[in-house]
Amino acid sequence: MLKQGNPEEETMNFLTVGVNMRDVACSIQRAGSSVSSVNYFNPVDLSRCTKKSIAFLGCDRISTDGLNDESGSWKQFLFEKTLAALAKDNFDFIVPRINSEHIDPLKEFTQVLGNSLKSLEPLRDKWQCIRAASKHGLLTPKTELLTASLQSVDLEFPLIFKPIRGSRGAGLRKVHSPGELEALLVEKAVDKDRILQEYIQGESYNINFLSDGARAEPIFVSRQLFSDPENLVYSGSVGPVKPEGIEEFVEECMAFLERFKIKGIIGVDFMVDSEGEAYFIEVNPRIQGSFEVIEDSLGINMFDYYYRAWHGEIPAIPSSRRLAGKNIVTAHMDCRAPDLEGWGYIRDIPQAGAFIATGEPVCTVVATGITEAEVEAQLRKLSNTILNQMKPL
Structure with missing residues (x-):
């Protein structure tokens, strides 16, 4: 199905972008298409199924530290390397695995198999999403918006502390007591809204x-x-x-x-x-x-x-x-x-x-x-x- 209509047409050319696109890139290759990749991680087996792969990490070290950098330097790296790849090759589609402000601008260069950031906002924002799901009739854990001005918490411990936006469980913590929550707030220096959520056993x-x-x-x-x-x-x-x-x-x-x-x-x-x-x-x-x-x-x-x-x-x-x-x-x-x-x-x-x-x-x-x-x-x-x-x- 990845041939565009006529089986005699040239194989389509994809560019995958994300933290680790090895599974997706290899799936594209098995489907009979050509694929290159821009990644955070740099696994050896990624290179086996891609024409070319570029990674934020070198081969000499494996670390998730960069993913937790709030400056988002790794996302900027992926964006810049994606632009460089687009300048050197003709890609039919970009396949992203990240929802980032860097993805929408890529649509100026080729087709992107990714939703716009605006359309995803009600789902990426975990506070908006949980409220919308509850209003829809889905059973949800009790959830409170945590801001710097919040004086008390109307939830039983343990509870879940999580950022409003994020993936891979980054910033997610299970909190067992008011004292632990207070220490966490000092550690995180709450300058962004987060949510507190009932812990479901x-x-x-x-x-x-x-x-x-x-x-x-x-x-x-x-x-x-x-x-x-x-x-x-x-x-x-x-x-x-x-x-x-x-x-x-x-x-x-x-x-x-x-x-x-x-x-x-x-x-x-x-x-x-x-x-x-x-x-x-x-x-x-x-x-x-x-x-x-x-x-x-x-x-x-x-x-x-x-x-x-x-x-x-x-x-x-x-x-x-x-x-x-x-x-x-x-x-x-x-x-x-x-x-x-x-x-x-x-x-x-x-x-x-x-x-x-x-x-x-x-x-x-x-x-x-x-x-x-x-x-x-x-x-x-x-x-x-x-x-x-x-x-x-």
Whole structure:
């Protein structure tokens, strides 16, 4: 479907832009198209499926420090390198995985498979989004807007502290007491609005929707995995799963998303508590981290489905062939990356010898199986195998 009508036409040329576009770029290549990439991270296997890749990080170090830089220098880097790539090559489409003020200006140069920042604003703003979802009739956690002038909090502890805008869980904290919240406010020197949210004890899930701008179709539900559950540090997912009794919730989410008329892949995070109640948490209007889990489970080319949805067609979603999962392995100590080339279940492969600090991502492991427990057990085993290869500095 990525050929433009006539199969004899030249292969289309894509440019992917984001924090880590390895999964998307490789999907584009498997679909038979040409792809280059501008990234924050610089995994070895990205270069295997791209004509050219440019990264903010060098090959000698893996660090997320730049992503937490509030100046956004890495976003400016991606924007400038994207402009440079556009000046050197003719791209049919740009495929972004970030929602940034730097994306809209790129539409002057070529087509962008990304929604305008204006159309995304009601969803990117977590305060606006949670209020709109509640008004729509979705069950949501109690939420308060935190400003410098707020004198008291009408929520029970523990609670969730999060920025109004952000992704990858950046700035998200679980707060256990008023004293801890006060210390956090001093640490963060609240100069931007943030929200405080009721903590829902239960399992965390994500729904992937595919939207053509008018209709939002649910295609996959996954259970989210956390390397540090206490601090809600996301590490991967397993799916498809079917939490009992969420059919009505999914239908309500569909109707809610269709109000905004945005296209592409849209993720909805939700929690299911011990009584089986589903709580809407937030919307992530971009390509999800479960992108390759869906491919491994359904046996489809996910980028082909994404591209077709952007052009007004939502293909039929096949039944899953198996369960699939991924887990981001994080370093437990300062170390050098081992040589992980040739390990079939490893993706986002680091350059051998690259410095990796404690808590930073090493690579991604993937697994498939018949049950959730089987897949998760495989992911743990594979992750431990990688960690056992790591040697302290």
